[in-house]
Amino acid sequence: MARTHPPSRALSQNFLADRATAEHLARLAVPREHEAPLLLEVGAGKGALTEWLAPRCRELRAYEIDRRLIPVLRDRFAKTPQVTVVGGDFLAAKPPRTPFSVAGNVPFSRTSAIVDWCLRAPALTEATLLTQLEYARKRTGDYGSWTLVTVRSWPRHEWRLVGRVGRGRFRPAPRVDAGIVRIERRRTPLLAPAAHERWRHLVELGFSGVGGSLHASLRRAHPGRRVDAAFRAAGLDPGVLVGEVAPERWLALHEALDA
Template sequence: MNLNGLKTTIATPSVTRHIMKAFNLRASKRLGQNFLVDANIVRGIVDAAGAKPGDKILEIGPGIGTLTQGLAESGADVTAVELDKKLPAVLAETLAGYDNVRIVPGDILKVNIPEIMGEGPFKVAANLPYYITTPILMELLEKHLPISILVTMVQKEVALRMIAKPGSKAYGALSVAVQYYTKPHIAFDVPPRSFIPAPEVDSVVIVCDVREQPAVEVKDEKMFFKVVKAAFGQRRKTIANAMKGAGFTKDAIEAAFTKSGIDSGRRGETFTLKEFAALADALVVTNLL
């Protein structure tokens, strides 16, 4: 079956069902699979990524090649990493004729991304499985890879956490991490009818422009995130008590709050990135850990 030879658009219900039937495929609940069947959404993701000839794009979870096809038709060079062992053979058929697509079987959390992407900047585009969205995002960002932009489809609730501001219920460790490394914004909504099978949650496409330098300067990035993790690990407690529960010594906590001038009675959910940075830096300087 050479779909590309016919220039068939994969992102339609009829073609997707045809592919699923031809290859005896079922969407895997274990892998969080929902196949995109809306060509307008595909175009929206490609446009949001600014995909163009000469770009290198890492796609995570190409599935049957729906988004991959849209990215390939932009002229970009696409490297798609697929976990489901059944799908590379399917992709060889659905994307036949696209010589600018390379399929890499494997787990994105385990593959050597610098090795498969080579030198120079690249973009990331993905319809991420919702059950593993956060680990994948953090793996990509924490490695300081030369990513210029991440355009991902995620559960709306997760996207709202990614863009949340201090003081809101959605604000947490994910908000701080994403905003530390990137400038995120929601591009558009994706209704459940855009998928087969239709998910039970609302989805959005979120664009994260990766910062050339983190949003705040810190003396020790590991300490910064250790403080953030502690603050939101017990978010109902004051930050001082939450830090104590996370293993920081009493002397270190008191010295850090004295040096930073921050009120130890506040909750972590009220802290800006600058305040987290100031507290973490004070911990490093006092050296009482």
């Protein structure tokens, strides 16, 4: 009888147990077979998603931190030459220098760190991640509000919520449903390279809360009349909450204040 490996609470493991969901996630990550030259899977688990990703990649590196599962994965994909099972922490991996994508059923407790890794990787083309639904909705503006991480990365990365997955499709079932997030690097950034540092400073200042409002925070670095004019150009009320400002409005603020 094959050995079973109970999920580890310490590793925040909730294995994807629905084949249709795994196939759907793979199609979202790589729409056409053999399209991805290099794909990194984070948290391969027992290979439920790996099975569907493998035919769609020329090279698939499946990362798994749980040592108990490494032999299971290697045995399962021993005859699938494009799959390399990598035992160890995905976050310790060095990002490839050539274009690559990322996909995975992400441990909820490590989502932010994994997303940060993806955003810092210069050669990343896109990431398709199964995350906690609340995280997915917050980061993609689905609640009608936006977070610092999303706005700060917006000129280079587009964020989209592309699906929802019920908690009952995992084993063990988590306490909440999941969402599928797509983070795509823009082929043409919305800002020139020289402007990105000034963009980062503007957004971080705005989200700092210093002064009690976005308008007051920006006035710490810009004359009041310029901030007023920038808000008018962006179509924003001076009393607007920082989280309510969509990335497109931030771009208008930046254009006016950076002139």
